[in-house]
Amino acid sequence: MEKESNFAEWYIEAIDRAGIVDRRYPVKGMNVWMPYGLRLMRLINGFMRDEMARTGHEEVQFPVLVPEDQFQKEADHIKGFGANVYWVTHGGLNPLDVRLLLRPTSEAAMYSLYSLWIRAHTDLPLRLYQIAPVFRYETRQTRTFIRVRELSFFFESHTAHENFDGAEEQIREDLEIWEHLARKYALPALFNKRPDWDKFAGAHYTVGVDAYVAAPGRAMQVASIHQYRDNFARVYDVTFEDRRGERQYAHQTTYGISERVLGAEVAIHGDDRGLILPPEIAPIQVVVIPILAKGAKGRILAEARAFEGEIADKVRTELDVREMRPGAKFYEWERKGVPLRVELGLDEIEGDHVTLVRRDGTRRRKVSRADAPKRIQAMLDRIQRDLYRKAERELREGIHTIDAYGDAPPKGIIRAGWCGKESCGLAMEDKLNRGMLGTPYFGEEFRGRCLECGDATDTVAYAANSY
Amino acid sequence: MEKESNFAEWYIEAIDRAGIVDRRYPVKGMNVWMPYGLRLMRLINGFMRDEMARTGHEEVQFPVLVPEDQFQKEADHIKGFGANVYWVTHGGLNPLDVRLLLRPTSEAAMYSLYSLWIRAHTDLPLRLYQIAPVFRYETRQTRTFIRVRELSFFFESHTAHENFDGAEEQIREDLEIWEHLARKYALPALFNKRPDWDKFAGAHYTVGVDAYVAAPGRAMQVASIHQYRDNFARVYDVTFEDRRGERQYAHQTTYGISERVLGAEVAIHGDDRGLILPPEIAPIQVVVIPILAKGAKGRILAEARAFEGEIADKVRTELDVREMRPGAKFYEWERKGVPLRVELGLDEIEGDHVTLVRRDGTRRRKVSRADAPKRIQAMLDRIQRDLYRKAERELREGIHTIDAYGDAPPKGIIRAGWCGKESCGLAMEDKLNRGMLGTPYFGEEFRGRCLECGDATDTVAYAANSY
Structure with missing residues (x-):
């Protein structure tokens, strides 16, 4: 998709x-x-x-x-x-x-x-x-x-x-x-x-x-x-x-x-793989997935259980012990938007580390077993901030200030001068093929002309297609 | 009322x-x-x-x-x-x-x-x-x-x-x-x-x-x-x-x-003074009421505040600092069913104690200031148990086992033998002027006769007026 x-x-x-x-x-x-x-x-x-x-x-x-x-x-x-x-x-x-x-x-x-x-x-x-x-x-x-x-x-x-x-x-x-x-x-x-x-x-x-x-x-x-x-x-x-x-x-x-x-x-x-939930609202913030290997199943499961137990009082966790391929599990938790995945298999046990994968990225990082609980909390905070910032950047970049109808891009939010007259506002809606969102509640420094009638104005208006 | x-x-x-x-x-x-x-x-x-x-x-x-x-x-x-x-x-x-x-x-x-x-x-x-x-x-x-x-x-x-x-x-x-x-x-x-x-x-x-x-x-x-x-x-x-x-x-x-x-x-x-809430479901488990005295208002308020602060992480509390007579406050919190009231005035400060009053009683008891937080938790547990027991006793005493219609008291639950036939059950409802609650789900040791037809039966039925 x-x-x-x-x-x-x-x-x-x-x-x-x-x-x-x-x-x-x-x-x-x-x-x-x-x-x-x-x-x-x-x-x-x-x-x-x-x-x-x-x-x-x-x-x-x-x-x-x-x-x-x-x-x-x-x-x-x-x-x-x-x-x-x-x-x-x-x-x-x-x-x-x-x-x-x-x-x-x-x-x-x-x-x-x-x-x-x-x-x-x-x-x-x-x-x-x-x-x-x-x-x-x-x-x-x-x-x-x-x-x-x-x-x-x-x-x-x-x-x-x-x-x-x-x-x-x-x-x-x-x-x-x-x-x-x-x-x-x-x-x-x-x-x-x-x-x-x-x-x-x-x-x-x-x-x-x-x-x-x-x-x-x-x-x-x-x-x-x-x-x-x-x-x-x-x-x-x-x-x-x-x-x-x-x-x-x-x-x-x-x-x-x-x-x-x-x-x-x-x-x-969300992205092509499904939801990405900000950690603050994620019902499951961290999913722990044991990567089972032949002959070491019990040991790996015990280790995964112990690790989950260690972090469960600080973050909302899920330990996925179902009989399924790890890849299928990854895919499912990704679709659900779980912000952070912990992989724990033989490699991790032998290397005394765990592998962490952020849902909003793809990089796999090895983190020492002892540091992992603290690092997980820090990473969740980081994911939360990064998602906010990304959305903020998209919003900022989605706003296009124009002073002529011809400059309006096919999509995004239009920002333009407006004299305040209803007739001009309605004409702008019509010509921009967008609804008027209105004027910024707390005001904005602006000096320009009404996009429709050209009168000087210090009021700016936003227009966009809306859900 | x-x-x-x-x-x-x-x-x-x-x-x-x-x-x-x-x-x-x-x-x-x-x-x-x-x-x-x-x-x-x-x-x-x-x-x-x-x-x-x-x-x-x-x-x-x-x-x-x-x-x-x-x-x-x-x-x-x-x-x-x-x-x-x-x-x-x-x-x-x-x-x-x-x-x-x-x-x-x-x-x-x-x-x-x-x-x-x-x-x-x-x-x-x-x-x-x-x-x-x-x-x-x-x-x-x-x-x-x-x-x-x-x-x-x-x-x-x-x-x-x-x-x-x-x-x-x-x-x-x-x-x-x-x-x-x-x-x-x-x-x-x-x-x-x-x-x-x-x-x-x-x-x-x-x-x-x-x-x-x-x-x-x-x-x-x-x-x-x-x-x-x-x-x-x-x-x-x-x-x-x-x-x-x-x-x-x-x-x-x-x-x-x-x-x-x-x-x-x-x-x-509930009683004539209003609600009595079991502590487990009481939105306010303990109300702290400063008993203000002339010249010592600040000191008493500070003490009440400190005391409430001490217990607030263990029980659900309210500190009532409104400008009203203490008696009017008592009355209001009683109506709301708050299980326990703490009074704290000059007497209490000087005596290094607090006064506790259970909603399900009237006795005022002085408890040493140092012991009070622990005692309060124990008293809430006690109130919870006592309310359960009281209701259990009332239920038990409300059940009247009878083997003739004439023995039915004017109110309460009737317990009597029932052969299981619908016609007998309906007749019992009619003559007892009570609805059939049914037969005990887990059964009950019983040997007697159907209240209506007199046939021997080991089934007992309950009947009562119901809300």
Whole structure:
């Protein structure tokens, strides 16, 4: 399977061969999480939970079903999602009095409770999150982890604040959280303030967190953050008594991250041999493979077992003692993206060393038996950093700054001046044949002209094809 | 709130006041899990995961929605559940080609995949589990954790074996697993083989794991185990090539545990002051409360902080430094069921001791400051054991062996001879005004007469009102 020449097929094959999900479930766009995939996703989610604990968010879990009347309250919200929700109309043989829908996201489910929980400024900020399934009736072609009908592990945090500035501060913290996650996931990304025509239904503005998949030259939104101002608070009556005793609407934000993160791991780090997992999220960080030789089987197995035992309290390991050719084992663990392989046979025992092979390389290195445990940890750290850096370089090299349409390369991200007018933005989308990712959230030093109208501007915009 | 005199109201109030779930969600029978409740449920589920790891089961996660045609395959299954499922009929504005239902349990979702995964006897036993939401359209009155419309954390393991004996062995292991869990949850229970008229739809037989709630004198099924024989395998075509090269149907079992476990914790261990949580599942095992005195506030706070720091790596603690009267704090942590309270004020500092109060008692005991950390761990172990024993005693004392209908007390579990005939069993249910829990799975030494027909029998049956 060749990643560069046929990315779409490669992507699916890489997932299938790694045993992350089984796509043969009889509803398209809904997948079965296999043990290896579930462990992987749990590690990914674990870092989100760590960040939430660090920043003082608390975890809750809301019901999956939302009554239609709650959902209807936010008209903009419906415009965005109404065509894409699954409707529960019957219980048993009886039509329901109030139809229920499977939440596509949880604003409508949560905010009627927020209006009960929030009474006074002392209840704020309220910062809650959940990691739970959401559902979207996708009519477009589905793609595993990227566009699905059940997002099995949707992270969403929902915060409420005394005022706009409090919500703005939250968004800056959310982006800092991503910077931490990005190191764990080895997924550097751009923070783009989406153009108004592409913001989330009901939001004051939306920030997209865009990673970059070099092979097809496309952006992939892996997270999104929304400043709601008091838009939802007005609809769901989320009010509080402020310090002066006056009733005010709360200002709210949300932060969403889905299993797209896992899609990005596959798409960005994988190679023709399959997945390459960053050690921080790898369910198995090190696989130990005994290379059995005639007459020394017992001795080699005992040695491999002893070695695995020595490292197992520091790293996540697997000892593969199955009756198979070593080559077939190598191939299988490579497909699963295990970052580091240890080979241990007669040569190694006699030479008092072990052989280490990084998944993100091919070089075999002999490391003295005594040093190996420490060296393994250092190598995992190194792999983690190298994967991050490689993705960062690909992202940087994928961005092309242009000042004329003719200079746009066939793929990659375009960076160009934009006067800010919607008409110019839409024209740029059209002529570049790319969607507008938006303008950098933290700004960028720029002096140039709008790619479309030629007016002088100090604003730069990014555009790309996106997943 | 009085547990003995008005159990039903007490139960709901105890849950509300502990902050486990918020019941004000606008769909009846669906609750919002609050941070404290979610931590509690996670600890409960954690022990299930430990047991699964110990016994070599692997975790998976299936989609929530099941296509109607998969569900229809098992006619008995539908008879049992058809009236109680939520139907998804529309995606956006369009009726779906194939209606989907929210799984009430996962047989129909899983077994079409099992038929792909299982090819040969080398693939067996296959032992998978998930902890995920299931949905039941309940028309009867709902009761938090006990009868709900969304079971947010439904544990279900599904195993497949080469033959009936393999499946039987699994069921024995399942019951051993419960014995382990029962110690962690402090929930002793009876293993009753349900009468045929009360077995799970599609099962060859069902074993109910029945705990006992002494206050109302009722049984509560907290887990159930089903021997399917090859009933489902025939419907979902779960076959394998056996050792002789012949195609055989697999034999299957399931094991289900829901958040009823949490309902049982509340109902069995709680008292008039609220919850009493067994230390193993308590999100907060020890609360440290500084008793502030004028002029010594800083010193007391520093001391309380130091003490909490000393024990925090061994037990789950909370230091309550809020500006509130100590009495109000005591009351709040009692409602939440925190097993042990540490009071630390000027008296304690000067006496070089701390004051400890067990939630399941009232006695205040002074313990020397130096010994306290060790003593606290021993006391938590003691509380855990005492709660188990208390529940065990209540269960034992709740069972009344009778040989005439007239001897049946108004509440509690009835134990009586049964000839095994359905007609007699149904008559007993009727005259005892109790449901048949069934016969003890591991048998019991018994010699007597059928309560109904008077025939000699060595089989004993249990009957009770149940939640």
